[in-house]
Amino acid sequence: MSESQTLSVAQLQAHIDDLNSAIEAQKLVLNDLMTRRSEFQRRLNGFLDPMTRLPFEIQCLIFLQVPADDAEDCPPKPASSSPPMALLNVCRLWRDIALSTPALWAKLQMDSLPRGPNFSELCKLWFERARTLPLSLMLNGSSRLEQSVQDLMTQYGPRLEELRLHLLFEETERPYVSWVRDAGSLSSLKTLSIDPTDDEPYYGDMREWLGLLRDAPALSLCTLSNVFYEQGGNGDGDLNSLTLRSLRILRLGKPHANDAMNFLNDRGSSSVIMLRYLTLPALKTLTVSELDITDEEFLSFLLRSSPPLESVEMTLSFPNSWPDSVVSRCLRLMPMLTTLDLVALPRHYGVLTDPFLPFIEVLSTSHDVVPTLRQLIFRTDIPVTVHYDELLRMLQFRRLASCPTPLERFELRFIEYWNHDYSPDIPPEDVRFRLWQLTMDGLKIHIGHTQNLV
Numbered sequence: 001m002s003e004s005q006t007l008s009v010a011q012l013q014a015h016i017d018d019l020n021s022a023i024e025a026q027k028l029v030l031n032d033l034m035t036r037r038s039e040f041q042r043r044l045n046g047f048l049d050p051m052t053r054l055p056f057e058i059q060c061l062i063f064l065q066v067p068a069d070d071a072e073d074c075p076p077k078p079a080s081s082s083p084p085m086a087l088l089n090v091c092r093l094w095r096d097i098a099l100s101t102p103a104l105w106a107k108l109q110m111d112s113l114p115r116g117p118n119f120s121e122l123c124k125l126w127f128e129r130a131r132t133l134p135l136s137l138m139l140n141g142s143s144r145l146e147q148s149v150q151d152l153m154t155q156y157g158p159r160l161e162e163l164r165l166h167l168l169f170e171e172t173e174r175p176y177v178s179w180v181r182d183a184g185s186l187s188s189l190k191t192l193s194i195d196p197t198d199d200e201p202y203y204g205d206m207r208e209w210l211g212l213l214r215d216a217p218a219l220s221l222c223t224l225s226n227v228f229y230e231q232g233g234n235g236d237g238d239l240n241s242l243t244l245r246s247l248r249i250l251r252l253g254k255p256h257a258n259d260a261m262n263f264l265n266d267r268g269s270s271s272v273i274m275l276r277y278l279t280l281p282a283l284k285t286l287t288v289s290e291l292d293i294t295d296e297e298f299l300s301f302l303l304r305s306s307p308p309l310e311s312v313e314m315t316l317s318f319p320n321s322w323p324d325s326v327v328s329r330c331l332r333l334m335p336m337l338t339t340l341d342l343v344a345l346p347r348h349y350g351v352l353t354d355p356f357l358p359f360i361e362v363l364s365t366s367h368d369v370v371p372t373l374r375q376l377i378f379r380t381d382i383p384v385t386v387h388y389d390e391l392l393r394m395l396q397f398r399r400l401a402s403c404p405t406p407l408e409r410f411e412l413r414f415i416e417y418w419n420h421d422y423s424p425d426i427p428p429e430d431v432r433f434r435l436w437q438l439t440m441d442g443l444k445i446h447i448g449h450t451q452n453l454v
Contacts, residue, residue: 042093060101063087075107075138078122105129109138110149120148127156134161134188141167162191189216190246193223209274210242219244223251224274243279250280253289253315275301283307289315295326302333309334313341316355327358328369337370338405341377344384354387355380364394371404377411386412388431395435399443409444 007015054062066083076082080089084104088095098104105126110119127135135156139149163186192212209227213219252272272288276297286309293301312334316322322330331337344355354360356378362369363376376398391412398407427435427447439445 059097060103063097063101064103075109075136077109078119078126099129102129102131102133106133107136107138109140111139111141120152123152124155127152127159135159136162136164138164138166158185158187160186160189163189164191164193164195166195186212186216188218190218190220192216192219192221193225194227195223195225206239206274206277210239210277213244213278214242217244218246220246221249222247224253225251226253239277241277241279243281245282247280248282249285250283251287253287278305280305280307283309285309285311287313295322295330299326299330299333302330306333308336310336311339311341312337313339313343315343315345322358324358324361328362328365331359331362331369334370336372338372339375339377340370340373341375342379344378344380345382354385354390356384357387357390360387360390360394364390364397367403373398374405374408375411376407376409377413379411379413381415384414386427388427392431392434395438395443395445399438399441407443409446411446413446413449415449 063084066087076084079085084098084101087098087104108123108126110123137156137160209224213222252274273293275288275293278301283305284307286307340359342356342359363373395407395410397403400406435445435447
């Protein structure tokens with residue numbers, strides 16, 4: 001009989017155990033060899049790869065230059081294929097660099113629509129990797145936030161420095177920004193942007209808009225594009241005014257209001273009405289697509305705010321033009337203004353008288369009116385009758401040596417007509433010559449459409 005036949009069951013089991021132990025020992029030896037090989041390979045790569053010879057701080061800066069998958073100004077999405085997530089899967093060195101660079105994780109773009117539980121946990125982990133840095137969030141989708149997104153806003157709201165909302169108009173319901181009251185404190189927020197994702201305006205109660213701004217006392221830049229206010233049943237009597245002492249840039253209304261056809265068909269009330277309730281003592285830049293408050297209300301805003309405005313862009317509806325007295329008072333309340341950009345759009349078709357004449361006349365009267373004005377821009381998408389004699393007198397007045405700050409640039413932009421012979425706002429030849437003389441004195445002038453006619 002052979003030896004294997006004479007062995008007992010216990011002896012056979014003992015031989016198997018010995019062999020298993022030997023195999024496990026060899027695996028440990030093999031793993032040790034592979035680990036040592038990886039370490040030597042890493043050290044070799046350190047000599048061959050110039051990336052590893054860079055200081056760690058430089059490597060972090062390089063990683064920060066990696067763009068997201070979308071547009072350059074959009075934060076990255078929490079997807080495995082987009083940076084910085086993709087950087088984690090390249091090698092151990094890159095993973096260490098990515099996890100040691102909090103600024104990579106301080107910006108995030110996410111959807112407000114319901115997602116799986118892993119998505120919520122990933123977003124929390126994302127912001128945890130940012131450590132104590134201020135956060136930037138772009139939120140896409142509906143204003144009716146899924147619960148996990150609401151929890152995220154509540155937890156990280158105090159650390160948000162930038163909040164951008166791209167809201168989707170819902171067919172079945174009127175969109176409202178009612179979730180804002182439950183969003184938590186926004187004490188660190190400096191930049192707020194609300195922009196619908198389609199052509200429909202985004203509606204909301206004024207209390208919601210003011211409540212959102214009230215939760216952001218450190219706000220410096222605010223953009224509300226195509227955001228409209230709907231008056232509640234109780235009117236505006238119970239609305240409290242709000243003072244924002246840090247707001248320096250405010251943009252309200254539709255972003256492309258210089259489309260005359262759209263303007264004619266638009267009868268809504270835009271969020272510019274918010275100016276009735278705001279006091280902004282630090283405001284330097286104001287852009288409103290349609291000034292749908294009265295001239296007296298705008299004057300009241302300037303009186304109570306006394307803002308150090310340097311740049312103003314407004315779209316004014318005509319023929320409801322402002323009286324000269326109101327124009328004069330408003331301009332005198334903006335003594336630090338350097339750029340004035342006015343867009344005239346009609347409430348009816350047809351050639352209008354010069355919509356800019358009240359401003360031209362006031363700017364021709366005294367050096368005390370906006371004495372620091374350097375750029376003056378008039379734009380219109382409709383035929384207007386320009387009073388060029390008054391315009392020339394104003395331009396000459398603003399270029400006088402005695403003027404504290406001579407005007408440096410003037411633009412009068414209008415649409416290109418099919419029949420140039422019947423374009424009432426194109427200057428005649430003698431006026432062009434006198435304007436050309438002003439350019440010889442250093443004034444930059446653009447009058448016309450795409451191509452400069454002067």
